[in-house]
Amino acid sequence: MTNPRFATAEDAQNAFYAAIEAADLKQMMSIWAQDEGVVCIHPGGTRHSGLADVRESWRQIFSHGPQLGFSLVAGESHQGQVLSIHSICEQITHIAGAHPPASAIATNVFVLSDDGWKMLMHHASPIPAERLQEQSSPSVLH
Secondary structure (H helix, E strand, O other): OOOOOEOOHHHHHHHHHHHHHHOOHHHHHHHEOOOOOOEEEOOOOOEEEOHHHHHHHHHHHHOOOOOEEEEEEEEEEEEOOOEEEEEEEEEEEEOOOOOOOEEEEEEEEEEEEOOEEEEEEEEEEEEOHHHHHHHHOOOOOO
16 A cells, blocks of 8 residues: 555545544554654543554554444634644444444644645544534524
């Protein structure tokens, strides 16, 4: 598998969630910037810094094979010339149905490199299901 080149930050984000759903460590790590400043914080987890630590965190998550499905409920992004920040709500399901669906709010940061758009940071925090509606509904100012 060659290292993919993502033309847009959205392409990289789509590949990120596809890698999680496939539990594909090689695919997952091909999405990350080749930079020791990368950071990954899983819902309810600790901070993983640097490529080796980030890789090990995903290896542990993927060790039981594909188990998670994702639906991105709502989001917004802010993109500059070399940095793209995405704030999204994730609806997470367990394929085997062993756990109830969960919700998380995530921030994904992508950087434009010589190899296209790559992930620099992923930070997800769990949110209670009853708060998901608040996160996915646009605010209305009167």
